[in-house]
Amino acid sequence: MLHAHDLPSAARLRQLPDAATSQPPPRTTVRAHARLRAADYDDGLLATAGPVMAGAYASALAITAFTFVSHGEALFAVTISSVFGAVYFTIAFLILYVRRHRDSRWRTDGREKHAHEVAIYTGSIGRTEALLQMTIVPLAVVAAFSGFALIWIMARPFP
16 A cells, blocks of 8 residues: 655655656666576586486386286386387487587587586586486486385285
């Protein structure tokens, strides 16, 4: 709710410039590529973590397939998941391939591939931390699938 003490006084209104004669504040120019600074070079993280993530996905599916080898419905689900995984990693590979060959900002000179710190959109972190952040969830999923498979094999009744 607006109160009388919130309104400017008559003296303050006389000090304010006219809207027609006032100049807008100067615009600051923001370079579009400055915001993309962390993504315009190849830091080598995906070359290291990509195969680990794909291998973890394949391992989880293999564990599931071997666990439920006698159940047709489960194998059908594993097949669908395998197709999804193939599409997922193929699209990521194609995007990187197109970027490497068509984007003139993308540098692969190798200086950043051996740096101890990598730049991300919110700052910079160590290379080991970045690799750990990229691979911890896929590796945890493989460990969980292994545990579920072990429980399933040990708890199922044998005919």
